[in-house]
Amino acid sequence: MAKSLIRDISLAPAGRLKIDWVRQHMPVLNIIREQFEQEQPFKGIRIAVCIHLEAKTAYLAEVLKAGGAEVSISGSNPLSTQDDVAAALVQSGINVYSWYNATDAEYKDHLLHLIDDQPDIVIDDGGDVVHLLHTERTERAAKILGGCEETTTGVLRLRALEKQGKLKFPMIAVNDAYCKYLFDNRYGTGESVWSGIMRTTNLITAGKTVVVAGYGWCGKGVAMRAKGLGAKVIVTEVDPVKAIEAYMDGFQPMNSLEAARLGDIFITVTGCKDVFTGRHYELMKDGAILCNAGHFDVEVNKPDLVAMATSRRIVRKDIEEFTLKDGRKLYLLAEGRLVNLAAGDGHPAEIMDMSFALQALSARYILEQAKNLTNKVYVVPKEIDHRVATLKLNSLGVHIDTLTAEQEAYINSWNHAT
Incomplete structure (x- = not known):
């Protein structure tokens, strides 16, 4: 509790109810959590999360922690943090730096506390954390293996950094994944x-x-x-x-x-x-x-x-x-x-289930591929996008066709018989 900056720890029970509710409606992330718990891919790794701090984001943070990570989190907007959810996360062992209706100075201070926890991986929403790592906390950037960006705005900022040759670590544009923008952005x-x-x-x-x-x-x-x-x-x-x-x-x-x-x-x-x-x-x-x-x-x-x-x-x-x-x-x-x-609770849980599954799997990809990545903006690997889509279909009880070997050969050949 001493490390965290929140409004009121006594609000935690109400926040826990919110998190437990969305967990019931996020089957894809639940499957990933089970795998993370068994494999502990993030053991010894620090992850900083800066996304709108409400129940669905809180559950993503708990999934990362279940995978062995030491997680710190802050909100990405002064008016979107829910104080009861922030309190519940503190009780679950996550460092939280955020409260509702923060002033501009308080909001920035929360992000600086997040960065000063010295993360290895950053999950950002809008690019404010990455911006601070390229301006006021440049000394912290050297430790970062890479990160993920949730939004269109954040990806635009990242591509501008990359174009100028100033991006200090690899970033995955989660926003640009099919299972993100086709569903999260639209529906x-x-x-x-x-x-x-x-x-x-x-x-x-x-x-x-x-x-x-x-x-x-x-x-x-x-x-x-x-x-x-x-x-x-x-x-x-x-x-x-x-x-x-x-x-x-x-x-x-x-x-x-x-x-x-x-x-x-x-x-x-x-x-x-x-x-x-x-x-x-x-x-x-x-x-x-x-x-x-x-x-x-x-x-x-x-x-x-x-x-x-x-x-x-x-x-x-x-x-x-x-x-x-x-x-x-x-x-x-x-x-x-x-x-x-x-003025609301954000996207429905079933939608964020896919987006945050992409975040969790992309964070693992960064960890596993860090030595092969350069300081540029990457798209989400196709296999991650397809895995999330398949898990979502399975959770809905929907089964689709697969190509036969002969069909695969046909569509990958230029020399079709007439």
């Missing part, structure tokens, strides 16, 4: 974003005009769920190919300034900054709702909103009202941070 984000919006606002979605900024895999999931809830969906994009895809998927691609006049609910999922700014706020309807599902709180420009407002107040938990000079009111959810985590 997980789609469902958890709307869960967060609906539980926060208690408003109906059917009949409203929803503007989804960004049509990557996360944007596709958000738009698809909005359509299923009965909304009219507009998509804003900077990529013409994705805009055509949105059009053919039944949505209306549009310039963001045009969309600003029409939307009732605006959701950003781009990974970029200043997606909606003052010039958009000037055009928005009275009562428009703004929220973000990208990793950092820079997509909805809050400083512009503050500057334009004559008054602001909290009108409901996780809803801030900004009254503009002409009397219009705009509403920002969860301070512009990740609405599905800052």
Whole structure:
């Protein structure tokens, strides 16, 4: 307990109930845990985990510990840490540096404590830990065998480091695995974003005009769920190919300034900054709702909103009202941070089962292949992706075909008989 920085250890029983609940719904990770317990692949290895600290992440940490690792964990967002879950992890023997609603200084201090535990492997979400290892804690980087990155934003930061020749250790882009982005980004984000919006606002979605900024895999999931809830969906994009895809998927691609006049609910999922700014706020309807599902709180420009407002107040938990000079009111959810985590419980357990199985197996891959890896960004090996998919199918009671030897030879040959 002395090493950890948490709010209240007495909250642990409630956190344990949450962790035990998600464990029942994460069959893939349960199978991996059994294997780790038998083989102890991480014995003597320190692993630092920086992912949204809620029950599903906590269970990943416990699976790594079951494999012999000494695990330290912090949250990757000041508003997504659940204090009862953090307390439960401390009681299970994991070093925890995180609490809900941390200030910027506290959040950074938590990450520095995580790094100062001198990890051999890093599992990051958004790239903040890796950033500190390349700036303020460079002396700790030499010990690191490698790491894994959970999100699109984090992978973009890693590729920028690699391109500049500055990446100090190998990283696996877990986000880019099929079993991650096809399911976590699309179905997980789609469902958890709307869960967060609906539980926060208690408003109906059917009949409203929803503007989804960004049509990557996360944007596709958000738009698809909005359509299923009965909304009219507009998509804003900077990529013409994705805009055509949105059009053919039944949505209306549009310039963001045009969309600003029409939307009732605006959701950003781009990974970029200043997606909606003052010039958009000037055009928005009275009562428009703004929220973000990208990793950092820079997509909805809050400083512009503050500057334009004559008054602001909290009108409901996780809803801030900004009254503009002409009397219009705009509403920002969860301070512009990740609405599905800052105002919700994140992705469903069954979805994170696959994503965190990828993390656990990728961490083991780094350990086993460290001598063969260079300082670059790697894709998740195909065999890991397929193993997670197979385990998931098995847990669902689904069995699929396999190719015969003759079929394998046929599809790998160029000289087919006519």
